[in-house]
Structures are given as C-alpha cells and as structure tokens.
Amino acid sequence: MRQYETAFLISPKLSEEETAEIISRMADIVSQKKGKIVKEDRWGKRKLAYPIKRFDEAFYVFFLYESDPSVPFELERRFKQTEAILRFLTVKKETKKNIRRKKKHVPEVEESTAPLEEESFEGREETQESLPPIEKDEEEM
Numbered sequence: 001m002r003q004y005e006t007a008f009l010i011s012p013k014l015s016e017e018e019t020a021e022i023i024s025r026m027a028d029i030v031s032q033k034k035g036k037i038v039k040e041d042r043w044g045k046r047k048l049a050y051p052i053k054r055f056d057e058a059f060y061v062f063f064l065y066e067s068d069p070s071v072p073f074e075l076e077r078r079f080k081q082t083e084a085i086l087r088f089l090t091v092k093k094e095t096k097k098n099i100r101r102k103k104k105h106v107p108e109v110e111e112s113t114a115p116l117e118e119e120s121f122e123g124r125e126e127t128q129e130s131l132p133p134i135e136k137d138e139e140e141m
Contacts, residue, residue, distance in 0.1 A: 001035075001036075001066045001067055001068060002066065002067070002068070002069070002092060002093075003038070003064070003065070003066050003092075003093040004063075004064075004065055004066075004067065004071070004072050004090055004091065004092055004093060005062065005063065005064050005065075005090070005091045005093055006062070006063045006065070006072065006075055006088065006089070006090040006091075007060070007061070007062045007063075007088065007089050007090075008026070008061055008079060008085055008087065008088035008089075009048075009052070009058035009059065009060060009061075009085070009086040009087045009088070010022060010023075010058060010059040010061065010084055010085060010086065011053075011055060011058065011059070011083075011084045011085075011086055012045055012055055012057045012058055012059060013055075014059075014084055018084070019059050022082065022084060022085075023040075023042070023061055025078075026061075026063070026075060026078065026079075027040060027063065029071070029074055029075055029078060030063065030065050030067060030071055030075070033067060033068075033070055033071045033074060034067070034068075035065050035066060035067025035068070035071045036065060036066045036067070037063060037064070037065045038064045038065055038066060039062075039063075039064040040061075040062070040063055040064075041061070041062040041063075041064075042059075042060070042061050042062075043059075043060035043061070043062070044059060044060065045057050045058070045059050045060075046058065046059075046060050052086045052087060053086055055086060058086050058087075064093070072090040075088075075090065076088065076090060
C-alpha cells in the first residue's frame, strides 16, 4: 500500500457540526476502501492567500493515509460532488527507509582567546618575472 496526503478546504459558512460531518464522511471513505488513516490534521479556519469562490477564509483539513490508488480517486470524486469543498489536492508520499548513516567525524577546533591578526600581504607581491610567460598563437596576431 502507498501513502497519500490529501488536503481540502471547506466553506467557512458551514456550522461546526456540518464541517465535522463532512470530515467524518471523507474519513469513512478511506476506511470503507480498506485504507488506513495515519493522521488527520484539522487546522481550522484560516485566511486564504486569494479569494476562492468569493470566500476570503476556509476550514483546512489534511489526511495522511495508506491505501491503494482507488481511494484518492474516490475521495476526489466525492470532493467534486460536494459544493462545500472549495479546493482539494492529493499528493503521493514517498516512503523512505530508515537507514542509519554514520555521522562524519568533525575534528574539534581549539578556540583561542587571542584576537585574530590581519594577514599582511607585504612581501607577497608578484612581479612579471615570477609569472610564467604567456604563449600567443600566431593565428591571433
């Protein structure tokens, strides 16, 4: 089974009971299709970045669940049928294996209490004589 995350926005004009009823209906769809809800996150009413269907705020809900691919399709079909759902998005999550990796050994640096001295570039001046000669192609001339 794969892991999916579905986010959906519910109209703010609904009462708390109606909102809870819609959320429980959507969660039941996952369990009816033999999926398993890992996490249900309700953010509550939040201001939208831009108006959606003339609403400036919406009730945010996130489901994280494990199921076969038929569950997200069924959820999206139900979202389209429900007028109270303003927007929805389903993302397939990648399951990563827990692999412990060795931490790189970082040598400890001794901290000195003396202030750092500025480097002096005196005596480091390069002259034309110390630079290698530049070869010019005959074609460039």
